[in-house]
Each structure stands twice: as structure tokens, then as C-alpha cells.
Amino acid sequence: MLPYTGASSGSITSALTPAMSLPVLRVLGQLDNSYIIAEGPDGLYLIDQHAAHERILFEKIGQQRSQRDMEVQGLLEPVTFEVSPRQEAILKSRYQDLAEFGFSIEPFGDRTFLIRALPALIHDKDWAGMLRELLDSLSRGDKSDWAEGVTITMACHGAVRAGQSLSEPEMRELVRQLEQCATPHTCPHGRPTMIHLSSSQLKKEFGRT
Amino acid sequence: MLPYTGASSGSITSALTPAMSLPVLRVLGQLDNSYIIAEGPDGLYLIDQHAAHERILFEKIGQQRSQRDMEVQGLLEPVTFEVSPRQEAILKSRYQDLAEFGFSIEPFGDRTFLIRALPALIHDKDWAGMLRELLDSLSRGDKSDWAEGVTITMACHGAVRAGQSLSEPEMRELVRQLEQCATPHTCPHGRPTMIHLSSSQLKKEFGRT
Numbered sequence: 001m002l003p004y005t006g007a008s009s010g011s012i013t014s015a016l017t018p019a020m021s022l023p024v025l026r027v028l029g030q031l032d033n034s035y036i037i038a039e040g041p042d043g044l045y046l047i048d049q050h051a052a053h054e055r056i057l058f059e060k061i062g063q064q065r066s067q068r069d070m071e072v073q074g075l076l077e078p079v080t081f082e083v084s085p086r087q088e089a090i091l092k093s094r095y096q097d098l099a100e101f102g103f104s105i106e107p108f109g110d111r112t113f114l115i116r117a118l119p120a121l122i123h124d125k126d127w128a129g130m131l132r133e134l135l136d137s138l139s140r141g142d143k144s145d146w147a148e149g150v151t152i153t154m155a156c157h158g159a160v161r162a163g164q165s166l167s168e169p170e171m172r173e174l175v176r177q178l179e180q181c182a183t184p185h186t187c188p189h190g191r192p193t194m195i196h197l198s199s200s201q202l203k204k205e206f207g208r209t
Numbered sequence: 210m211l212p213y214t215g216a217s218s219g220s221i222t223s224a225l226t227p228a229m230s231l232p233v234l235r236v237l238g239q240l241d242n243s244y245i246i247a248e249g250p251d252g253l254y255l256i257d258q259h260a261a262h263e264r265i266l267f268e269k270i271g272q273q274r275s276q277r278d279m280e281v282q283g284l285l286e287p288v289t290f291e292v293s294p295r296q297e298a299i300l301k302s303r304y305q306d307l308a309e310f311g312f313s314i315e316p317f318g319d320r321t322f323l324i325r326a327l328p329a330l331i332h333d334k335d336w337a338g339m340l341r342e343l344l345d346s347l348s349r350g351d352k353s354d355w356a357e358g359v360t361i362t363m364a365c366h367g368a369v370r371a372g373q374s375l376s377e378p379e380m381r382e383l384v385r386q387l388e389q390c391a392t393p394h395t396c397p398h399g400r401p402t403m404i405h406l407s408s409s410q411l412k413k414e415f416g417r418t
Contacts, residue, residue, distance in 0.1 A: 029237030031248050032408055039240050044255070046406075048415045162417075191416040197255075199241055206257045207400040208371075 051187035053159035071120035260396035262368035280329035
């Protein structure tokens with residue numbers, strides 16, 4: 001996904017409080033199976049469930065990696081993973097870096113690798129597709145850039161999608177985790193995770209002032 | 210309340226569909242004890258509960274009056290109602306017009322009237338205060354203007370207030386009645402009853418396009 005370049009000026013996000021922690025929010029419901037609607041001490045919050053979950057996972061992965069405490073899911077049987085010549089070159093130079101994220105990958109002959117464990121976050125997702133996307137997109141960059149790219153891609157693939165119905169407890173848990181993020185207002189791609197409509201803004205819109 | 214002069218241009222109400230009937234809305238919850246949050250087939254609706262209820266009552270009173278079918282609440286005991294000399298003059302010339310709205314009022318001596326029945330809509334509200342407000346404000350105007358003024362004042366005093374907590378069934382009933390209004394988008398004073406954030410507008414705000 002391309003970096004977000006910002007909404008048009010004068011848009012409703014202009015009331016967004018920049019780079020501040022979130023107040024405690026009360027979940028009202030889900031809209032379009034994509035947005036969580038919540039009430040705060042000062043008005044309404046519309047939360048993009050995918051962007052918000054990306055932010056949560058991005059911070060969680062970064063923290064686990066820095067503490068060398070990635071949650072890992074061992075596979076019952078090792079799985080072979082075949083790659084293109086170009087992907088092979090990158091994976092050969094990177095599979096030890098990937099171990100820091102919870103990937104247990106070993107060379108296993110001609111353009112084939114053996115995967116024994118995966119980050120717990122993505123083990124039940126299309127991790128093979130994600131790994132191929134990673135290898136194709138992350139061929140350049142130094143190690144720190146590369147690590148950030150891996151973190152973003154894992155967060156994006158691990159996050160709940162737009163269009164996915166969430167239960168009340170799932171929404172409350174997601175909002176609770178977002179409240180605890182260091183920078184809750186944007187996803188790792190830079191898109192907003194939420195729109196805030198303040199009480200005074202609502203009064204103005206409704207001609208109550 | 211003064212007539213509403215419209216929100217600033219470029220505001221979030223610009224996406225409001227003018228003068229059209231409402232789609233079926235699903236209530237998500239209440240915000241600030243003042244707004245009902247609902248989901249429609251195309252995005253989010255924020256409904257000002259007081260303005261919406263004013264619109265509903267305004268149309269209901271107009272209909273009942275035109276059909277000479279006002280819901281009336283007889284009082285167990287007639288109540289005396291004392292007025293100022295100025296109010297007396299107006300009430301003397303108007304109490305028969307007020308009968309069309311469900312007020313049963315008779316002259317009862319010096320600056321005193323006897324009230325035997327009230328519009329059902331306001332019988333449990335501060336109807337005496339409302340009646341005094343009516344007499345003070347509606348001294349001018351022809352009969353049709355006057356009747357509209359009475360209708361607006363009754364709708365305003367009968368409507369649920371901002372700041373009043375509503376149950377889920379109450380919110381659903383209010384929204385259902387608003388859906389059936391002829392002109393559901395504005396209150397009788399001309400203020401908007403709702404703000405609509407369309408799905409495409411939300412996508413744009415969240416950088417999803």
C-alpha cells in the first residue's frame with residue numbers, strides 16, 4: 001500500500017488531535033463491517049478496524065522483536081517452500097534476519113527451503129503468499145529498513161480486514177489495545193486510524209451553537 | 210429558537226441528500242445522550258434526537274389538526290390559569306383557535322381562565338410555561354402563521370431533550386418514525402436533524418481510495 005498523503009484540507013479529520021494518546025472509548029457498534037464507532041469524553045470516534053489493528057500489531061511486533069521474545073508457532077510437520085531464482089537469492093541472504101521475527105527457515109536444496117516455525121501472528125494466514133510478497137518487495141534497503149518493511153508487512157497481513165464482522169468483545173479488545181499504543185492515530189503506512197468528531201464540532205454542524 | 214442559517218460551506222453536512230426520504234436505519238447507540246448513531250445502506254447517520262423528534266411531532270400535530278383528530282388529555286380537575294393583562298388580551302382572542310390543538314380553555318373571571326383539557330402531547334410537560342411562552346411570542350401574525358407557531362412550540366416542548374438518555378427501543382422507535390416523515394432532514398426551525406457520512410466519504414477520509 002502506498003504511503004498516505006493526507007486528506008484534503010478542511011476535511012473532518014482536521015479536528016484530529018495529533019500525536020496524543022487516546023482517551024478511554026466506549027464502543028457503540030460496527031459500521032460497514034469496516035469501522036468501529038465509539039464514544040469518547042468529547043464526541044464521536046470512527047475507527048478504521050484494519051488500520052487500527054495494523055498499528056497495534058506493528059507496535060507489538062517491534063516490542064517482541066526488540067525483547068527477542070517473538071511469539072512463534074512451530075509447525076507439526078516442516079513445510080517445503082519453493083522460490084524463484086531471484087527470491088532464492090534474497091531469502092538466502094535474509095533467512096537469518098527473518099529468524100528474529102519468528103521464521104525458522106533452512107535451505108533445503110534447489111530453490112527450496114524448509115520451514116519449521118512461523119510467527120504466531122501469521123501462522124494461520126496465507127503466510128506463503130506474505131513471504132513471497134516480502135521477498136519481492138524487500139530486495140533493497142539496509143537491514144533496519146528491511147526489518148521495518150518486514151514488520152509492516154506482517155502487521156498488515158496479520159490485521160483484521162475491512163469487511164470482516166467483529167463481535168462486541170472483539171471490538172472492545174481492539175479499542176483497548178489501540179488506547180495503549182504509543183502512536184495510536186496512524187497506521188504504519190501513515191493512514192489515519194480514526195476520525196474524531198468533537199462535541200463542539202457536532203453542535204456546530206447541527207446548528208446548536 | 211432562531212431559524213437555522215446553515216452550516217459553513219465545505220462542512221461534513223455537504224454530503225446530505227436534500228429533501229429525500231430516509232433509508233431504513235439500524236441504530237448503533239447514543240452519543241453524548243444527545244445524538245442517535247445509526248447505520249444506513251450507505252454509511253453513517255448522526256441524528257440530533259431533539260431536532261428529529263421535533264420534526265416527527267410537528268408533522269403529527271399538523272396531520273391530527275387537519276383531520277380534527279387531536280389527541281386530548283382531559284384533566285381530572287379543571288385548573289385555573291392566571292395571565293398578565295397583555296396575555297389576557299391575546300388568549301381571549303385565541304382560545305377558540307387553541308381548541309383546534311386540543312386546549313379546552315374557558316374564561317373564568319379577572320385575568321383567569323379555566324383549563325379542562327390539554328393536547329395529550331404536552332399534558333405531562335410544563336404546559337403552563339409553554340402556554341405563557343406562546344401568548345408572549347405569538348401576539349402578531351395572521352391565523353395561519355399563528356397556527357404554525359403553535360405547532361412548532363408544541364413540537365419543541367413535547368420533544369425529547371438533548372442530554373436525555375434513551376433506551377435502545379426508544380431510539381429505534383424515534384428513528385422509525387423519522388423514516389416515515391415527509392421531510393425528515395430538517396426540524397421545524399430549519400436546523401438539520403441529521404448528518405450523513407457516506408461510505409465513499411469515509412473511505413476518502415481514511416485514505417482508502
